[in-house]
Amino acid sequence: MNLIKLGAALFALLVMPAFAAEIGNVIRADGIKVEPFRDAKTIAMLSVGDKVEIVKKNGGWLQIKSPKGKGWVHMLNVRKGDMRKDSGDLGGLLGMASGRAGTGKIVATTGIRGLDEVELQSAKYNETELNLVESYTINRAEAQVFATQGKLVARKFDYLPSPDVSPE
């Protein structure tokens, strides 16, 4: 079993470089901007289906390279990779065997089990664990101190409307 795991891990390592330069597909037409800002100059237009190479992310923007130019596009107008696997491929099996999940990141390496509907339905109330989680509770003032330590400043921002009811 350990050998299988090791083999799977090695295999995953071997195929890793193929994913190193991340490719994205444009899912909404968007302008390539020279800087990651709304008012930055647009140098070219990307069309739906264009492929881009993703360099890095900055907030809601991705720095990309494409035959049409190099610059910044809205992150949510690009779907990363074409790794949406539907079924029947090796990815899932490999992922489970090695604890990898197709994202190039270790999910869990120890033999921790999942949590499915049957387990949830048959779950029995555990007062000890409940008291334990309640003992970790942070109050509002403590959270404020934590935020200040991280230089997080609260700001006003309205809730977003549903896209289904907003006028196009």
Place this chain on the structure above:
Amino acid sequence: MKAIMKYLSVTVLTLLCSAAWSFDFEEEFKKVLKDGVQKKIEEKSDAATSSALLGLVGISQEEEITIGRQIAGNLLGASALVKDQGLQSYVNNVGRWVASQSERPDLAWHFGVIESSDVNAFAAPGGYIFLTRGLYSLLQNEAELAGVLGHEIGHVIRKHHLKILQQSSLVDLGGKLISKRIGGNDKVQKLIGNGAEIVARSLDKNAEFEADRIAVVLATRAGYDAFALPEVLQQIGHFAKDDGSVALLFKTHPHPDDRLEKLGLVMNDRLEDVKGKTLVARFYRIKP
């Protein structure tokens, strides 16, 4: 004409009957809830409790917490907390800070990371929120954690689970007519079904999209990068559909690509120039 009259009177009779029935269920529902709450909060007066019970989702905060506590206790029976106090405190700090930006800042919010390699997160009424070790291990920074917790906070503040619970429990009560001999916890348990199955139930798709929108707004208000949750969704979208660790998540949620599509429609224009922190350096790395 006679036929129409006959039809009408039958319809009216049916309506009256069903109204009477649903009234009974509601009374029974209230009674069960009230008993459960009074076990926990003795000093609460009958009148206050009862009046808070009126209305469609007229469940008082105390009752909501009683229900949520039972669900949380059951969930923890299925998967215990990760025994890492530093981790749990960290998650509570981040979660509490995000929840403080919501319209329910004074709820006693509780957050926990549970032992499961599955990728999932759960919310129970009253502010009990859990994410799995599997999901936590995918996260790269504090903003991503804030986004994930913000989605669950969204379910709590909009009472999504409470609403489906109320609808289904009323129906259930009609069938079984609760035994009077069982104790407080058992009564609340009757309302929530088996174990923690309520957290495995699918919400309306729009409730999930709404929770995503709330999550990015709460993260923004808290000073974080709003595009951290989309980053997590992109990662989860890369899982194979037949990967067991995302089976329940994919079954109960729209596909991450669809969630990203919906977020893109409202986030691009409104949040493109809003910067926030990711706090990579402070992010608590979970011990493997």
